[in-house]
Every structure is written in structure tokens, then in C-alpha cells.
Amino acid sequence: MIREYFYFPSENFIKFCEGLSDSSFGKKIHINNIDVSDLEEISSYDLAIFYLGNLKEVENLRKKIFSLEYGNWNLKLIDLGAFNQGHSESDSLFGIQEVIRKLTNLGVYTLMIGGSQSDIDIYCKSFKSNDYLDVVSIDKFLGIGESVDKNESSNYLSRIIFDENIKLSTFSNVGYLKHLNNIKKTSLVDKFNFETLSLGQLKYDINEIEPITRNSEIINFSIEALKSNVINYKLTSPNGIDSYEACVISKFIGQSIDCKIATINNIVHSIECYSIVSEMIWYIIDGFDSRYDDNFENHDEFNIYHIEIDGHNLKFLKSHISKRWWVEYVDDRIISIKNQLIPCSENDFKLSQMGIISDRILKRMKNKFV
DSSP states (O other), X not given: OGGGGBOOOOHHHHHHHHTSOTTBHHHHSEEBTTTBOOOTTGGGOSEEXXXXXXXXXXXXXXXXXXXXXXXSOOOOEEEEEEBOOOSSHHHHHHHHXXXXXXXXXXXXXXXXXXXXXXXXXXXXXXXXXXXXXXXXXXXXXXXXXXXXXXXXXXXXXXXXXXXXXXXXXXXXXXXXXXXXXXXXXXXXXXXXXXXXXXXXXXXHOGGGHHHHHTTOSEEEEEGGGBXXXXXXXXXXXXXXXXXXHHHHHHHHHHHOSSOOEEEEEOXXXXXXXXXXXXXXXXXXXXXXXXXXXXXXXXXXXXXXXXXXXXXXXXXXEEETTTOOEEEEXXXXXXXXXXXXXXXXXXXXXXXXXXXXXXXXXXXHHXXXXX
């Protein structure tokens, strides 16, 4: 049973929950081992949250989240609580994988708080072995390392690439810092046709993140990508994503059409960090509640534009409802493109009007040719 993987809450935390206002987040959601004792019907929930880490620290974070006001959401949510660590690291990773697999197989969106980006390959293995995955990581590091022998945050992307049990459709990094990633690493990521959006590009137009996250199954957000003063932690960079941007990105994560697992990790044990993480969780849920899956069968929902660039025919679509942009490479001679519609932005469309195919479209097209 999935319930066996989680700690029973402390008496202090139970009393805290009892004292919450009726309009608070903690009063509106279902809480494992407090007002829910049977998880057999977990498939009835839209979204489940659980946490990795020390029970006391996890409960301090949950208190911040539970104290927020509940949104105007039409969702059924459950907080599963703190994951009960196994006797060894391998036991814990196996248990995490089992929980994720159970939830995703039941169609429950999984929001996991805690841990490290070094375990992204474990999350990937929670999917079926024949599933091609689109993975996004908001991280100041690219995750490319020379060695894949050790499970480290500096080489998680390398382990994903070389793991025969993981089929990676594409990978994208958002918010990397150029001065922390050498040219060899950035060139290698580019060689794989993976999309990257540096911190400077993010600051210039944060809306460019939305097409990156739109069709991703796994989205990871490392708190180390935030500015050090946001989380009151001097050991990370003074440059990074600010608190407002973190919440905007979190809403994009929640709105992602295909996302099954979202993680926020590298949590720092400070009041400031707990505060921003609780708000990020709130906005992920807010985005999830406003998800909209465009209906491509109904052409009346779209404006359609045909543009030819150097003999390449591109078909752009803009949804009247979601305001999102898509592009399709049109060539009757080619039948080996999977998932032909590529998420893009209005900026990609404007570049095409000037006779330029954007890097995003070029990389995505290359990854779609089988």
C-alpha cells in the first residue's frame, strides 16, 4: 500500500492543522493520516503532494503552505506527507519510484518537494520503458559531467542520456548561469539539440519558458536556481531567478499539458526558503487548475499562417483560447516526424516572418526526425 511509505504526522503538526482558518490551504485539502486514513481511493484525486527530508523540517515547510489561502480551484488535492526514508539510499529511491509510478499510472499529478536533481533519472524510470520523455530542469547547472558512475547533481543529465532504460525525446534547461558552466558543457548540450535558456534570456522575456514546459512529462525546479537573498542562503549565487519569476515559472509548470511529475528540490532550511517554496507550490496548483488542452481537430479555434523559408514550409497556429503558438513542418515527402506540432512562441513566428528559423524550431525539428 502507498500509505506505508509515509510518516504519521507529529502531535504538534496535528494541533497546528486543527487551528487553521476554514479558508486556508490546509483546511481545504485532504491530509494523509489526519483526515484521510484510507488511500485505496487515491485515483479520485487530481493532484498529490509529498515531501522528502527530515520529518520536523518537512512539517515546518508544510505549516507555511497550509497557512496560505486556498485558491478558487475546482480540484481534489491530497497532501501525503513526509516520505518515510528506507534503511538505505537504494531502499528510499525504490520507494520513491514506486510512489511516483503508482500515482502516475492512476493519472494523479505528482508534486514532490525535496531531494536533489541528482535523482531525476530515478523519476524517469517511473515511466514505462517504451515512453519517450521530454524533461525540463530549472537549474543554474546543466547537469553534464564526465563521469556517470556516481549519483551526483553535476551529472544527472549524463546519466539520463547514457541509461538504456530511459528514452529521452528532448531535454531543456532553464536559467543556467554561463559563468558556472564551461564552454565544453554548453557545446555538448547543443550537440544533442537540447534547448537551453540562460538566466539572461529568461530575464529578457520570461514568457519564452512556456513553450519549453508545455509538453514536458517531468519538470524539475532546483531552488539553487534562485538568487541567494531570496532563500537567505549565501552558498548559492547572488545572480539567479527572483521570487516573482519563480512563481511565474511555477504557474507555467502547472499549466504544462503533459507534465506528470513536478519536483522542487535542494530545499534550504530557512524561513525565507519555506516561504518561497510554499508560494511556488501554490502557483503550480493554480496553473494546474487552469490547464487547457488545445483541440487541433477544430480549426476554428486557430489562426493559421503559412510561411516559406528557403524552401522549408512552416505552418504556424495560434489558439484563440489559450493564446499559445505552435508550428508544424509541412513536407508531404516526409512521413517520419513524430508529434508533428512543435510548441513555440510569438517571437519564433516573428523571426520566421523575417526569414529566420529560430533555434528552438530547428532543434525541435531535428529531434523529431526518426
